[in-house]
Structure formats: structure tokens, C-alpha cells
Amino acid sequence: MDLLRWPVVGPFLRWRHARTSLQLVLLAAAVVIVLHGLVGPDLASTNLATVLTWVHYRGLLVVALLAAGNLFCLGCPLVRVRDWGRQLHMPRRAWPARLRGKWIGVALFAAVLLTYELFDLWALPAATAWLVLGYFAAAVVVDLTFRGASFCQYVCPVGQFNFVASTVSPLELRMRDANTCRTCRTADCVSGRKAPAGDTALRPRVVQRGCELGLFMPAKVGNLDCTFCLDCVQACPHDNIALASRVPGAELADDRRRSGIGRLVDRVDLAALVVVFSFGALLNAFLMVAPAQALQGWMEHDWGLSRASVLALLFGAGLVVLPFGLLGAAAFSTRALTGDGAPPGLVVRRFVMSLVPLATGVWAAHYGFHLLTGLLVVVPITQNAVLDLTGAPWLGWPFWRWTGLRPGSVFPLQAGLVLLGAFGSVAVVQATAERDYGARMWRAAAPWLMLTTLLAMTALWILFQPMQMRGMGP
Amino acid sequence: MLIRLAAAAVLLVLCACSGPQAPFSPGFTAELTPTPPVVGRELDVRLEVAEASVPLLDAAALELEGHMTHPGMAPEVARLVEDAPGRYRARIRITMAGEWVLLVTGRLANGRPVREEVARATAVAE
Secondary structure, three states: OEHHHHOOHHHHHHOOHHHHHHHHHHHHHHHHHHHHHOOOOOHHHHHHHHHHHHHHHHHHHHHHHHHOOOHHOOOHHHHHHHHHHHHHHHEEEOOOOOOOOOOHHHHHHHHHHHHHOOOOOHOOHHHHHHHHHHHHHHHHHHHEEEEEOOOHHHHOOHHHHHHHHHOOEEEEEEEHHHHHHHHHOOOOHHEEOOOOOOOOOEEEEEEOOOOOOOOOOHHHOOOOOOOOOOHHHHHHHOOOOEEEEEEEEEOHOOOOOOOOOOHHHOOHHHHHHHHHHHHHHHHHHOOHHHHHHHHHHHHHHHHHOOHHHHHHHHHHHHHHHHHHHHHHHHHHHHHHOOOOOOOOHHHHHHHHHHHHHHHHHHHHHHHHHHHHHHHHHHHHHHHHHHHHHHOOOEEEEEOOOOOOOOHHHHHHHHHHHHHOOOHHHHHHHHHHHHHHHHHHHHHHHHHHHHHHHHHHEEEHHHHHHOOOEEOOOO | OOOHHHHHHHHHHHHOOOOOOOOOOOOOOEEEEEEEEEOOEEEEEEEEOOOOHHOOOOOOOHEEEEEEEOOOOEEEEEEEEEEEEEEEEEEOOOEEEEEEEEHHHHHHHOOOOOEEEEEEEEEOOO
């Protein structure tokens, strides 16, 4: 199935300004977020900055990833602003070679999760607005300094989240016919389409850029590092790129060398990104339930620690110590059960990708909860904003009863997402073990299946706990 | 294009900053029962207003809104009932543990909006 050949959807996606139009929609949302965050009410649940950012954006982003693909990178307004900036100043420098990789993105991803908790960002409209402005500024500075999509590829923590989660998306951009690519001599999908010969003297002008993240279509495998920008579709002179359906998550057990990435088992930084993505999902959800509040209170009172120290300890334990212990134990068990002499780190890198489906299920269960229970609050808040702005109820008096589903009614869906993710992880473990261990596959897989079960049960336990909305805000 | 966008943004900020009428705060004091609020139970809120504000207020035009500080959670809304001049009462249901902010909102007879935060409380599970 190729969405680019569907009626309506296909012509829209192939339209030259499709991406710009999506970017402008999200840019308008960002402007609303910043303005209401800075001048609107301080109470987070009545401010569009906090509601649109922490409820709708996060929720819809996960829904889009699971239903289609990396649509929020496709419509990212930061890239629109960056492109306007590049009309004034085109960077020439390449991103420093020693900074290539995901380490900066991993650190920023973990930092975002920590600062979200530490500063109660969900409860601070003005801080949320400044965060959005800061994000725009960072993207513009990085991408006006370095060419290509350096910010997306190496820095953006949301982008790293999207790259990992999009491995379980049902759609990917891929070549239609391998022979067409084999005979292609221009590689426009990655280098960009040039103006016809004679248009310029020595160096042909690029009239349509190719993939800014360096993904060469014939060697592209899966969705990692793909922003779904469709530049390759626009650039390919042979119309040989499809937006095709596929088995979600299958690429996680695919160890072919990938364009722009290499082999997954060789990438320690990608393994670290998956660890933060996976254990961060559990930690982020855990911190919303009553036992986590009780634990934090106990650590503060009985140990005499500040809240910052308590959170630092919990994040250290949740994102470093616990993963190190659990993944290490699973790797040593696999070695012992199979007689495999591979270093434990390599065994971890073979299997760590299997955590992604379960973790995506946990993120979806968490963010989906907020989205579904608060889906309609944007209506009364917008009415209230217009009332505050104009003094007249032009959109009617706020319908505060418009909220969303009752919290309890969302639980079956949440449990279903976690279980579906767990099944996906089991399938990836099995495929990985079959690929690397052949006849010893079940011995190799057993520790990782136990780990998947343990993490899935932990996620379900968290969902069963009473929620406690923490933080007092301003 | 950039200049146009910047101009539009500045215009929007100016519009937002020059709101028509600042909300009126009558000066409520609130008493909550039970304290702390308990999930699943109704919270009884008794309000008393500063004497000077009494003639300005009409209970029928006032509501008590209970919002959680976390965005996206359903607010609870109840109409104020006047027990005696200057004394009001409302009950809202506490649906989740966590931080709640109680606001009185509505209108004065002259149309000026009323908006005042009257209490903050941390609701606990039963």
C-alpha cells in the first residue's frame, strides 16, 4: 500500500507546499501557545500554553506515530522558521565530526524529563511559553551555524523521541523499485535535484534539496532518523519513492547496515537513547501516581533531602542504575545459557531494541490518558481566552463541562496499549534471538522475555495506582 | 514574510495586553470541609465576602470553579448559593488526588467580570 498513490492524500503529500502548509498550522499553534503563556492566566489548566503543549501536542504526537508515522517532524514549525532564516544566511559549516551521534540528544532528552518534574513545567504557562521560544531559538542558532538538519539529527530531544517511536509506526518512506535506484546516476534523493545543465556555469544550483539527514534511499532501512519531510519524494526524478505500509517494529530486529546510521548493534549511543526512551516511559508515568508521591515525601522527610536531590536520585536510579542492572543481568544470563562468548555490551545492543514497542505502549498509555481525558478542554479555555481578551463572550460562555472521557474509562485502552507493546517486544526478542542464535534461540531469548514481562507488569502496576496530580505551580 | 509575521505577533500581544476590563476581586475568605479534601467526597466550600462588596454581588451570577493545577483535568463547577447577605456556599466533587485551585467567577450587574482565587488545597485519597 502506497499512500502517495491514494486519491486526495497522495496528491496533497506530493504537492510542493504540503509540508509548508502543515508547518504553518503548527507555527500558528506555537504563536498561540507563546502569547497565551505570556499574557494569559497563571493557572495551567486554564491556559492554552500548558494545555496545548502538555496535553494535546504530546498526545497527538504519539497518536500520529502509532497511526501513521513521524508527522510532527514533517510539520515541525522550527524547520519552517529555520528555512526562513536560511534565506538570509546559508550556513557552510558541517556539524563537528566528534559530536555526531545521539549523545547530545540523549542527554537533552533525559534533561527534559528531569526539568519537567523538577520545575513542574506542566503547571507553569509562562515557563512553557519561554521553553517554546527557547526551543525555536536553539533550532535557529544551530541550523544557521551548521548545514543540513543538524538540530533534528543530533540535538532535538523531541526528534530523538520521534525517531525511536517511529520504528513501530505502520508507514515508512522507501524505494519502489530497486532496479530504478541501481541505474540512477544522480542520487537526487540525498544530494538534491539540480537545475538543468546550462542554467549555471560550474556548480549546478540545487532546486530541490534531498535528505538533509543523509539517508540514501536505496540503503535506507526503516524510520530511524527519518523526519518524514518528503524532500526525497520531491527530489527523486524517477518518482521511485513510496510512503508504504509495513509491519510495525520489524525494523528493530533488522541488522542490515543503514544509510546514515550503520548497523544498530554498533551504535552504543542509539542503545543509550532506547534505554532513556524505555525506562523514561516508566519513570515519567510512575511519578504521576500516589506511591511515587509517598516515596518522594518519605525521602524528603526521613532522609532530609531537598526535592531536587530526591528527583536526581530517582532519575539516576531509574535511567542509569536500574537499566544497567537489569540489562546487564539479562545479557550475562544469555551468555551463560547459550555459551556465547560475545561481550555483554554487544549482547545488550542486540536485544535492547526489543524494549521499544513496550515503551511506546507505555508512552501512548500515559499521554493518551491525558489526551482523552482532556481532549475538549481546549474549547472552554479558548472561550475563556476570548472572553478575557475582548470582555465579551464572542465564542459563548466557557463550557467547563467539556472535558473528555472519565479517567476510569480510559484504563482498558491504556492496559491494551501496554499489552500490545509487550507482545511487540516479545516478537522482536524472538526475531533477534533467531537471527543471532539460531538453534539456541529460546535459551538466548529467555532472559529478555522475562525482562519484557517484568517491565510490562511494572507498567500495568503503575496504571492500576491512583493518580495524584503533583506540583502546586505558581 | 518575517516582517509581516512579527507585526502580526506584536499586534496580538498589544490586543492581549489591552484587555477591556480587569476582573473584579470581591475579597472572599473560604472555609473548606473536609480539610484536606478527600477524593470521591464532596467538598463543602463556605465563602464570606468583604462587606463593601456585598451590594455588588448576585449569587445567581457567580460560580465556584475547582481546577487541578495539572492541565487537561476536568474542572468541577457549581453555582453559589447565598446563605445570608455576604455568605455563600457551594459543593464540588473531588475527583482526583492532587492540587486543586478554587476560583469564584461570574459577572457583576454592570457586566464587569468577577474572578478571584479563593483557596488552594491538596486532595488526598480516602
